[in-house]
Amino acid sequence: MMRDTILTLMNEAAETTGAELQPTIDKNTVLLESGLDSLGFAILVARLEEELGYDPFSLMDEPVYPRTFGEFVAIYERFAPE
Amino acid sequence: MTNTSFRAQLQQALTPQSQLVTGVNQHNLAELLAANLVTENTELVSIPSQPALDFIQSLLRYDGAASKLLLLPATTDAELTTQLQQQAAALPTKAHTQWLLATSGTTGTPKLISHSLHSLTAQLQRNLTKGAELRWGLLYDPARFAGLQVVLQALCGGSALVIPTGESLTDQLQQLIDAQVNALSATPSLWRKLLMLPGLSDLPLRQITLGGESTDQQTLNALKQHFPRAKIRHIYASTEAGVGFSVADGLAGFPASWLNNKTRKLSADSTLLLRSSEQDQWLDTGDLIAVTSDRVYFQGRLNGTINVGGNKLQPEFIESFLLQQSGVADAYVYGQPNKMMGNLVAADVVLQSGHTKEAVFKAIREACRNQFTAWQCPALLRQVDDIKTSPAGKKIRQQARTTE
Numbered sequence A: 001m002m003r004d005t006i007l008t009l010m011n012e013a014a015e016t017t018g019a020e021l022q023p024t025i026d027k028n029t030v031l032l033e034s035g036l037d038s039l040g041f042a043i044l045v046a047r048l049e050e051e052l053g054y055d056p057f058s059l060m061d062e063p064v065y066p067r068t069f070g071e072f073v074a075i076y077e078r079f080a081p082e
Numbered sequence B: 001m002t003n004t005s006f007r008a009q010l011q012q013a014l015t016p017q018s019q020l021v022t023g024v025n026q027h028n029l030a031e032l033l034a035a036n037l038v039t040e041n042t043e044l045v046s047i048p049s050q051p052a053l054d055f056i057q058s059l060l061r062y063d064g065a066a067s068k069l070l071l072l073p074a075t076t077d078a079e080l081t082t083q084l085q086q087q088a089a090a091l092p093t094k095a096h097t098q099w100l101l102a103t104s105g106t107t108g109t110p111k112l113i114s115h116s117l118h119s120l121t122a123q124l125q126r127n128l129t130k131g132a133e134l135r136w137g138l139l140y141d142p143a144r145f146a147g148l149q150v151v152l153q154a155l156c157g158g159s160a161l162v163i164p165t166g167e168s169l170t171d172q173l174q175q176l177i178d179a180q181v182n183a184l185s186a187t188p189s190l191w192r193k194l195l196m197l198p199g200l201s202d203l204p205l206r207q208i209t210l211g212g213e214s215t216d217q218q219t220l221n222a223l224k225q226h227f228p229r230a231k232i233r234h235i236y237a238s239t240e241a242g243v244g245f246s247v248a249d250g251l252a253g254f255p256a257s258w259l260n261n262k263t264r265k266l267s268a269d270s271t272l273l274l275r276s277s278e279q280d281q282w283l284d285t286g287d288l289i290a291v292t293s294d295r296v297y298f299q300g301r302l303n304g305t306i307n308v309g310g311n312k313l314q315p316e317f318i319e320s321f322l323l324q325q326s327g328v329a330d331a332y333v334y335g336q337p338n339k340m341m342g343n344l345v346a347a348d349v350v351l352q353s354g355h356t357k358e359a360v361f362k363a364i365r366e367a368c369r370n371q372f373t374a375w376q377c378p379a380l381l382r383q384v385d386d387i388k389t390s391p392a393g394k395k396i397r398q399q400a401r402t403t404e
Helices: A002-017 A038-052 A069-078 B006-013 B029-035 B052-062 B078-090 B117-121 B145-156 B169-178 B188-195 B198-202 B217-226 B315-323 B357-371
Strands: B019-022 B025-027 B042-048 B066-072 B098-102 B112-116 B135-138 B160-163 B183-186 B207-210 B231-238 B243-247 B264-266 B271-274 B283-291 B295-301 B306-308 B311-313 B328-338 B342-351 B380-383
Touching: A002 A038, A002 A069, A002 B357, A038 B328, A038 B342, A038 B380, B006 B029, B006 B052, B006 B117, B006 B145, B019 B029, B019 B052, B025 B029, B029 B052, B042 B052, B042 B078, B052 B066, B066 B078, B078 B098, B078 B112, B098 B145, B112 B117, B117 B145, B135 B145, B145 B160, B145 B183, B145 B231, B169 B188, B169 B198, B183 B188, B188 B207, B188 B217, B188 B328, B207 B217, B217 B231, B217 B315, B295 B315, B306 B328, B306 B342, B311 B315, B315 B328, B315 B342, B315 B357, B342 B357, B357 B380
Parallel strands: B019 B160, B042 B066, B066 B098, B135 B160, B135 B183, B183 B207, B207 B231, B342 B380
Antiparallel strands: B019 B025, B098 B112, B231 B243, B264 B271, B271 B283, B283 B295, B306 B311, B328 B342
């Protein structure tokens, strides 16, 4: 499950940066309020690229800025290789 | 000793133990001397480092006879050889035979540095009684500064010199063990690889030298543990300056009292400046140093910084911390390009056997979080089998790496 992979690596990025994640993260959680800072997100995207083999943000023609956790997961699902 | 040729120096240094071993072949040095009489004068002689026997015979034959000896490391291809020969031919001749060594050149074309045999041998140990007890192993390319130092120390110091053949480090180590090598010089990176080989303790080492990269406390401690009776020293040398110094107290860095004199001082950029007795000008080594009340520590290269969102970091700073963590055999830290932050700190880690990636990485994250601020902690940890080293035995440091 994409959602679980992302959550696992969010926790890892939080562990690396010493951030405190919100106790529950669901599809409506606003990313900027999730607990990760910009360094945390940079690490998350880089780790996801390592694990999944792609970085959707470098694949998209028009830049999309996800606002919620649900949108973030949807972007990764949309760009997943067939 | 300015005009004393290599032949003459070797002749004077012969002891009953003087010997050259290449692979499984043993050569008598007195016979080598007799067989390689000085030939006619020539301008420039190119001397490839392999086969090792030919390399040493050419040095004996041409020092004093040729104007310039161009020493070619094994990795020099035909194109680079031509380039170096052109560089060499363009250099003005001097009264003595010039020994031309190429810099290890981590970036760009290698540069030729002209040495005299006098300057190359100025710091050798000449006590032949002690020298006769040593059997030196050569793991460096003899056409590079560090390797040539081993060759000259062994041959001009009355010792045996053992040059292993073959590519695999395990095979080379076995040849050193078979030849009862008891003195060995290598980079800290290469020592960490040797420490992972089961046979290392079979070497009857009495003299251990580390050089070419800054030496960390952990590697010194591991060597001390393996070889409690060996004399361990780490040396700092510069191909450009042709000088260096060695530290034998078993501690990383060097005493602060060695700084601020005629040959060593701190620059405004916090780098180490060196001056040899033969030069008037100070040479900026580009090596960053930190000075505490009693010790000077190397901090990496001035141009090797990783930039994370505008914050700058020396990879060696994190590397030395990682090497102290349980289960870590070696580590290489570098900047991985990242669109959001410019770079992220990435670390390749070699695990010691019997440790799991999950446990070690978790412990590393926790230890780094307690020690450093968030942006300094390795964001990307990767397990690797081996850390690549250059032909000179140093970790290959890149200014930038692409995400692959």
